[in-house]
Amino acid sequence: MTEREQLDLRRRRLTNGRQAMLQRFDSGCPISQLPITGAVESRPVLDESARTAAPFPDAQCVHSLFESQARRTPEAIASTFGTESLTYQQLDDLANRLARNLHARGVRRGDLVAVHLERSFELLVAILAILKCGGGYVPLPTDYPVARRRFMLEDSRAVLVISLRAMPEGIVPAGCGVLELQDTDGRVDGAGLTATDLPRPEQDPSDVAYVIYTSGSTGEPKGVVVEHRSIARLVFGQSYARFGSDRVFLQLAPVAFDASTFEIWGSLLHGARLVIVPEGPPICRRSVH
Numbered sequence: 001m002t003e004r005e006q007l008d009l010r011r012r013r014l015t016n017g018r019q020a021m022l023q024r025f026d027s028g029c030p031i032s033q034l035p036i037t038g039a040v041e042s043r044p045v046l047d048e049s050a051r052t053a054a055p056f057p058d059a060q061c062v063h064s065l066f067e068s069q070a071r072r073t074p075e076a077i078a079s080t081f082g083t084e085s086l087t088y089q090q091l092d093d094l095a096n097r098l099a100r101n102l103h104a105r106g107v108r109r110g111d112l113v114a115v116h117l118e119r120s121f122e123l124l125v126a127i128l129a130i131l132k133c134g135g136g137y138v139p140l141p142t143d144y145p146v147a148r149r150r151f152m153l154e155d156s157r158a159v160l161v162i163s164l165r166a167m168p169e170g171i172v173p174a175g176c177g178v179l180e181l182q183d184t185d186g187r188v189d190g191a192g193l194t195a196t197d198l199p200r201p202e203q204d205p206s207d208v209a210y211v212i213y214t215s216g217s218t219g220e221p222k223g224v225v226v227e228h229r230s231i232a233r234l235v236f237g238q239s240y241a242r243f244g245s246d247r248v249f250l251q252l253a254p255v256a257f258d259a260s261t262f263e264i265w266g267s268l269l270h271g272a273r274l275v276i277v278p279e280g281p282p283i284c285r286r287s288v289h
Helices: 003-023 039-052 062-072 088-104 121-132 146-156 228-235 259-268
Strands: 077-081 084-087 112-116 136-139 160-163 177-180 208-213 223-227 248-251 273-276
Touching: 062 088, 062 121, 062 228, 062 259, 077 088, 077 121, 077 259, 084 088, 084 121, 088 121, 112 121, 112 146, 121 136, 121 259, 136 146, 146 208, 146 223, 208 228, 223 228, 228 259, 248 259, 259 273
Parallel strands: 077 273, 112 136, 112 160, 136 208, 160 177, 248 273
Antiparallel strands: 077 084, 208 223
16 A cells, blocks of 8 residues: 555545544444444455355364364374374373263363363363363463462362372362372373263353463453353364364464464364474474485
């Protein structure tokens, strides 16, 4: 856009805004709701928005979408961590096993469960298991200060914390349980259960899928609630990225950062392979052939 065109655009918008103020002067309409674009300028934008609108599975929860994918491609690799891999069937079986454990501990629809885990297979299994119980997960970074972690548990009112090992003292408030994943080699293991073996709570795509906390740089950290349908909207019916079973996603973002939502579910809900990067500064190694 040339400088002359930019000036013309600003002049039109000022004119539109002035006319809107005069027309609605006695209506009590807030200034924030006054239009600055006229019909001629708005029409192309609205038409383009209508053309690019795409359907997405807004009637299903995230774990149900994953289960459907696991049924379609049970032997496909769902995730790789180091030299080990899990197929979609294995990941679903392990999540079902843990979900049964969580249900036995009283986790129900609407409950929030904290995940005190680093990037790993356990993390994937845990968040899937929580969703299968009807709960929502709360990422609890293992490297956060004790006071910050305790605040997040208290503020979210999490009913349980899933951790690989015993929690440090002073973090878990009264009334919040702890589930330690007792596996010294860092792998969730055990016989799988099918989805039909699990109690299936009534759930809705508007249910809470997870809660992440802001940095708190401008004050006290605040929990941001994300629904199941919001995750589906992020990774289905989109053109900003290519999704599919032939893709490989890198899980690099901390799970407490919302970019991990794109990495994890953009991969697992499309039959792709999710490669987990170990905690710590990423190292780029050049392959020599």
